[in-house]
Amino acid sequence: MNEAETRAEHIDPALKAAGWGVVEGSRIRREYPITLGRIEGHGKRGKPLTADYVLEYRNTKLAVNEAKAWDEALTAGVAQAKNYAGKLAIRYTYSSNG
Numbered sequence: 731m732n733e734a735e736t737r738a739e740h741i742d743p744a745l746k747a748a749g750w751g752v753v754e755g756s757r758i759r760r761e762y763p764i765t766l767g768r769i770e771g772h773g774k775r776g777k778p779l780t781a782d783y784v785l786e787y788r789n790t791k792l793a794v795n796e797a798k799a800w801d802e803a804l805t806a807g808v809a810q811a812k813n814y815a816g817k818l819a820i821r822y823t824y825s826s827n828g
Contacts, residue, residue: 731801732800736800736827737797739828741783741797745783745795755788758783758784758786759781759783759786760783761780762781762818763778764780764781765778766778779814779817781794781796781814781818784818792822793815793820796810798826798827800828801827803827805825806827807825807826808825810825811823811824811825
């Protein structure tokens with residue numbers, strides 16, 4: 731199962747069951763843009779950074795959740811999530827493979 735399938739079949743339902751996007755004022759921001767990408771020259775940019783999920787409550791960003799494929803280790807996305815949280819000044823980070 732790849733990352734997109736893991737997100738659709740496992741992570742999205744788990745977030746909804748926990749009340750995200752259901753409770754008034756809560757919001758799940760998917761594919762949240764962090765940077766446009768490194769400037770490489772000649773009008774080109776590198777790959778942009780995007781967080782898989784940013785969890786918001788009353789317009790305050792609370793957590794970054796980095797999704798990984800079902801067969802990857804749960805800890806595979808921790809460093810990536812911490813990096814994104816640092817760039818967005820968010821205190822809490824998570825990594826999930828389902």
